[in-house]
Each structure stands twice: as structure tokens, then as C-alpha cells.
Amino acid sequence: MKPEELRAALDPSAVDWVDEAMRQVWADPGAIARLFPRAARACGRGPIKDGWTADEAARALLLAALPADRVAVEVDRLYRYGDASEKRAVLRALPLLPIGDAGVPLLHDAIRTNDTRLVGAALGAYAAHLDAATWRQAVLKCVFMGLPLSIVDRLDERADEELRVMLAGLAEERAAAGRPMAADATGLLHRLAGTALRKEA
Amino acid sequence: MRIFDPHIHMTSRTTDDYERMAAAGVRALVEPAFWLGQPRTSVASFTDYFDSLVGWEPFRAGQFGIRHHATIALNPKEANDPRCAGVLDVLPRYLEKDGVVAVGEIGYDSMTAEEDHAFAAQLALAIEHELPALVHTPHRDKARGTERTIKVVAESGIEPGRVVVDHLNEVTVAAVKDSGSWAGFSIYPDTKMSPPRMVEILKQFGTERVLVNSAADWGKSDPLLTRETADLMLASGFSDDDVDLVFWRNPVAFYGQSGKLDLDDIAPGASFEGNSILRGGS
Numbered sequence: 001m002k003p004e005e006l007r008a009a010l011d012p013s014a015v016d017w018v019d020e021a022m023r024q025v026w027a028d029p030g031a032i033a034r035l036f037p038r039a040a041r042a043c044g045r046g047p048i049k050d051g052w053t054a055d056e057a058a059r060a061l062l063l064a065a066l067p068a069d070r071v072a073v074e075v076d077r078l079y080r081y082g083d084a085s086e087k088r089a090v091l092r093a094l095p096l097l098p099i100g101d102a103g104v105p106l107l108h109d110a111i112r113t114n115d116t117r118l119v120g121a122a123l124g125a126y127a128a129h130l131d132a133a134t135w136r137q138a139v140l141k142c143v144f145m146g147l148p149l150s151i152v153d154r155l156d157e158r159a160d161e162e163l164r165v166m167l168a169g170l171a172e173e174r175a176a177a178g179r180p181m182a183a184d185a186t187g188l189l190h191r192l193a194g195t196a197l198r199k200e201a
Numbered sequence: 202m203r204i205f206d207p208h209i210h211m212t213s214r215t216t217d218d219y220e221r222m223a224a225a226g227v228r229a230l231v232e233p234a235f236w237l238g239q240p241r242t243s244v245a246s247f248t249d250y251f252d253s254l255v256g257w258e259p260f261r262a263g264q265f266g267i268r269h270h271a272t273i274a275l276n277p278k279e280a281n282d283p284r285c286a287g288v289l290d291v292l293p294r295y296l297e298k299d300g301v302v303a304v305g306e307i308g309y310d311s312m313t314a315e316e317d318h319a320f321a322a323q324l325a326l327a328i329e330h331e332l333p334a335l336v337h338t339p340h341r342d343k344a345r346g347t348e349r350t351i352k353v354v355a356e357s358g359i360e361p362g363r364v365v366v367d368h369l370n371e372v373t374v375a376a377v378k379d380s381g382s383w384a385g386f387s388i389y390p391d392t393k394m395s396p397p398r399m400v401e402i403l404k405q406f407g408t409e410r411v412l413v414n415s416a417a418d419w420g421k422s423d424p425l426l427t428r429e430t431a432d433l434m435l436a437s438g439f440s441d442d443d444v445d446l447v448f449w450r451n452p453v454a455f456y457g458q459s460g461k462l463d464l465d466d467i468a469p470g471a472s473f474e475g476n477s478i479l480r481g482g483s
Contacts (some may be wrong), residue, residue: 037297041461080247081294083255115260 001050003064003096008058009154018058028071032062036078036086045085052092063097069125072102079106084117087109091121101129111138116145123152136163143170149184156191165193202444206230206427207452208367208387208414210334211258211269212237212250218417218424219265226429229464231456232258233272233306233335234275236279238419247275255298268464270456271300272305272335280319281311289322296330302459303327305335306367309346314341317353324357325408333363333458335385338373347373351380363458365412368393374406383455387416388426396430400437408439408447412455 007015022037024031039062048054051055066074075097079090091110094103106131110122123138130138139152140157148153167189174181181189204227211219211232220429222230232254238479252347254271262269264289273295275288297299303326309316327334336354339346347366354364366377367385370393378450386394392401415422456462 033294034297037294037299040299043445081252081291083298083300084257084260086258113257116255117260186208 001052001096005049005051006060009049009052009056010043010054014054014058016043018061020118021058021062025062025065025157030076032066032078033081036062036089037083039089040085040141048198052146055085056089056092059080060093060096063090063093068098071099073096073164075099076106077101079109084115088117088121091118091126094126097125104129104199108134111141114145116147119145120147125153127153131161132158132160136160136166139163140166140170143167143182146182147186149182155188159188159192161192161196164189164196167192202219202226202333202428202431202441202448203228204427204431204448205452206414206424207365207412207455208385208416210418211262212253212415213419214417214424216261217257219262219267219365220236223265225284227267227424227427229268229270229452230262230270231302231335231414231452232301232345233269233273234276235306235337235418236276236404240282242284242287247285247288248291252287253294254296256301256441258453259300270300270302270462272303273301274305274307274323275319276306277308277310277316277319278338281313281315284316287424289319292323292326293330295389296326296332300463301332302456302461303333304330305333305363306329307334308336308338308366309339309348310322310337310360312342312346312349320353321357324359325359327363328357328359333365333455334359336364338368339367340368341436343368344372347376348409351376351382354380362410365455367412367414368416370394371402372400374402378406378410383410383412383451385412385414387414388430389416389428390421390423396426396433398429400433400439403434403439403447408443408451409449412452413447425455430464440471 020036024035036059039058043058044054045104046054048057075090082090103126107122119141135158138152139172142149167185171181171189206227209230209232232255234251250319251273255305259269271469273292275285279285306321308319324334338350350366350462354361361381365385366384370376370383374384386399386413387393388396388399415424415426416422427448431448
């Protein structure tokens with residue numbers, strides 16, 4: 001999703017608020033500290049498009065309005081002082097921002113939490129910046145937390161032999177305990193096992 | 202019966218408590234920032250706590266269909282510790298959060314000059330951020346502490362109807378009601394206020410501008426005392442409507458003054474993308 005697509009998906013009243021708020025951020029980047037938390041009250045929290053909610057879209061647009069040299073520092077502070085919804089909005093906006101890999105520590109923080117909203121938001125397109133070991137642990141954490149693996153960006157592309165070994169270990173533990181593993185995780189394990197077999201053959 | 206507990210410290214409670222509260226009819230609550238028992242030695246320790254009040258704790262409450270809001274402040278006791286004075290500087294960030302519906306707990310503990318400063322500064326923040334204020338009254342020298350509280354509230358310029366003065370008893374209730382502020386009562390098993398005494402006060406002073414809470418914290422306390430008090434009200438001749446006024450419409454009216462109370466779609470078993478923490482942590 002590009003910023004203009006997010007803007008187009010918002011209600012007209014939300015667009016008015018966002019346009020005015022973006023003007024304020026252009027004029028004074030520090031204004032985002034007060035506008036960012038207010039966005040949900042002004043624009044609503046309902047779903048709009050492709051898994052985005054109105055407040056997430058509005059907040060992403062505010063971040064996109066920051067001058068390039070302020071993005072990293074403001075993103076860091078907004079995440080640090082954000083409530084769970086604000087943190088999630090920051091995480092979802094990361095792929096849209098000229099921030100390089102400066103947002104990686106935020107992903108690490110989100111993945112350490114036990115809040116499904118944050119762990120889920122950390123595994124979007126920006127997770128391309130995560131090293132393989134961290135990414136695998138995060139995918140496995142999704143399985144533990146009961147998050148659907150469909151939220152993981154480029155899952156099959158990145159899933160590797162090491163992840164297969166980890167999933168197989170979990171499947172074995174679950175079988176021993178008489179507890180099921182989620183169907184999507186079992187499906188991934190089977191796909192990875194099939195790939196491994198084809199490679200051997 | 203629907204119950205809104207306007208003052209309860211869920212950080213100190215277990216998921217079993219959430220489950221029992223939901224079963225007893227608690228659908229919404231406000232968790233004020235307070236003293237954690239163990240002194241904090243830095244501002245960062247406060248911000249981590251505030252983060253929890255706007256992050257993890259609402260998530261945890263949501264698993265049981267309970268809507269969680271918070272009040273944020275530097276509490277009176279720790280306002281006396283110079284290491285914590287910087288907390289006042291970070292409050293504006295938190296007072297803007299969706300889930301923060303008042304400034305609190307503020308007020309007096311030992312009635313020192315430092316407490317005077319923090320109390321006045323935070324009433325000013327309440328005005329600036331258009332929030333009501335939750336004011337704690339001291340355990341020691343309570344009657345004079347309450348009088349002084351009413352005076353400081355009047356001097357601050359905040360509208361008295363946007364202030365609840367909490368932990369009242371038979372001795373302090375009249376002055377607070379006369380001042381135009383809301384009267385708050387914390388029902389405890391042994392201290393502060395009990396269900397039978399609360400019912401007597403409601404008979405004498407009426408059910409308007411009254412907030413009744415369980416406060417339930419890390420001391421000897423019980424998160425179901427709201428329900429017990431409501432049941433005793435009914436047994437003592439109050440109507441269902443009286444109970445609904447005291448335990449739902451009053452807190453909704455008071456915290457609704459923040460413009461941020463969100464009680465839409467409260468449903469038991471709320472979850473995110475089908476997930477919950479009901480199975481335990483990971």
C-alpha cells in the first residue's frame with residue numbers, strides 16, 4: 001500500500017483531518033507528538049482496506065509527512081511512547097518510510113512482547129530487514145501465540161531447512177503432549193518437508 | 202447487572218480475577234496510575250508502568266470482554282522523591298492516549314510542599330489536556346487533607362464537576378459533595394469503606410455524583426466488592442435503576458467528560474485475529 005492509496009481509502013471527514021494534520025507536521029515536525037495519538041479519535045478505528053484500519057492509515061500518513069531527516073528520530077519516539085495501537089501503526093508504516101534499516105530495533109521490541117497485535121504487525125514487508133535467525137524465531141512465536149501464518153510476509157519464500165527442523169521439533173512435542181499444532185503450521189511443515197525430499201531426490 | 206469499576210489496580214491482579222469480575226458483571230473499568238509498593242528510582246520505571254497501562258493491561262482485560270481505561274499521573278507519595286520529579290515532563294505524551302480518561306491519582310499523601318507543587322501542576326495539565334481529574338485523599342489526617350484538597354481544586358480553576366475526590370468516608374463526604382465535585386468511595390474488606398457503610402451513605406447522601414470502586418490493589422482487597430455492594434443496595438431497598446446509576450451511568454458520565462471513553466462492542470471473549478492469552482503466556 002502506498003500513502004496515496006491509504007489516503008484514498010479513508011472517509012472524507014478523515015481525509016480532511018489528515019490533510020490538515022499533515023500540513024501541521026510539514027510546518028512543524030514536532031507537532032506529530034500530539035497529532036499521532038489523536039488520529040484514532042479523529043479518523044475512527046474501523047477496517048478500510050487490505051487489513052489496514054482507519055487509525056493506522058491516518059498515522060502512517062502523518063509519518064509519511066515528516067521530513068526525511070526527522071523520520072528515524074520521530075518514529076523511534078512515537079513507538080517508545082505509543083500505546084499498543086500507536087505502536088502497531090508505526091510497525092505497519094515502516095515499509096512506507098525512507099528509514100532504511102533504522103526501524104529494525106522496533107521490530108525486535110515488538111517480537112519480544114506477548115501482544116499478538118504487535119508481533120503480528122512486526123512480520124509484514126519490513127521484516128525483510130530481519131536476519132534469518134530472528135525471523136525464524138518470530139514465525140515460530142506466531143505458531144505458539146496462535147497467530148495465523150498468513151500475516152507473515154513472503155513466508156514460503158523465506159522458510160528454510162532450519163525453520164523446518166524447528167517446526168518438526170514443535171510438532172513432535174505437541175504430538176507427545178497430545179495437543180494439536182495449528183493447521184497452517186502443519187501445512188508449512190509439510191511443504192518444507194516436501195521441498196527437502198525433492199532436494200534429496 | 203452491568204458494573205463499571207471506576208478505580209481498580211488490575212496490574213496487581215491475576216487473570217482469575219478478570220474471569221471472576223467478568224462473571225460478576227464487570228464490563229468496564231478504569232485503572233489509575235498509583236504507588237506500586239516498591240519505590241521507583243527513575244522516570245523510566247514510571248514510563249514502563251504507564252506503557253503497561255495503555256498497552257498490555259488493556260489487552261489482558263480484553264481477553265475477558267472487559268474494557269480497560271486508565272488515568273495517568275505522578276502519585277502524591279512519589280511526588281516527594283526528587284528522582285521522580287521528571288515524571289511531570291513526560292505526562293503530556295500519555296495524557297493524549299486514547300485509553301487515558303483522566304489525570305490521576307493526584308492529591309495528598311503527607312501534605313508536603315512537593316505534593317502541593319505536583320498536585321497544582323497536574324490539575325493544570327488536566328485543564329490543558331481537557332481531562333477530568335481523579336484525586337486521592339490521604340490516609341493520615343484525612344479530614345484536613347480533604348479540606349485542603351477542595352481548596353486546591355477551587356484555586357486551580359478546573360470545574361469541580363470534572364473532579365472526583367476519592368477514598369471518602371462518613372466524615373469527609375459532605376464537604377466534597379458541597380464543593381460540587383464527585384464523591385468517590387473505595388470499598389475494602391477491612392479499611393476505608395465497607396459495603397454496609399456504603400449503603401448507609403447512599404441512603405443519606407443519595408446516588409447522584411457518587412462513584413463506588415473496589416480499588417483492589419496489592420494490599421488486602423477484593424475486586425468483587427463492587428458487586429457485593431450492589432447486591433446489598435438491592436437487599437436494602439434500592440432499585441435496579443439506582444444500582445445501574447451508581448455502578449454504570451455515574452462512571453460513564455464522569456469519565457465520559459474526557460471525550461475518550463470507548464464502550465462500543467463490549468463482548469465477552471474478545472480476541473485479536475482469533476487469538477487470546479487464555480491458554481497462558483508463551
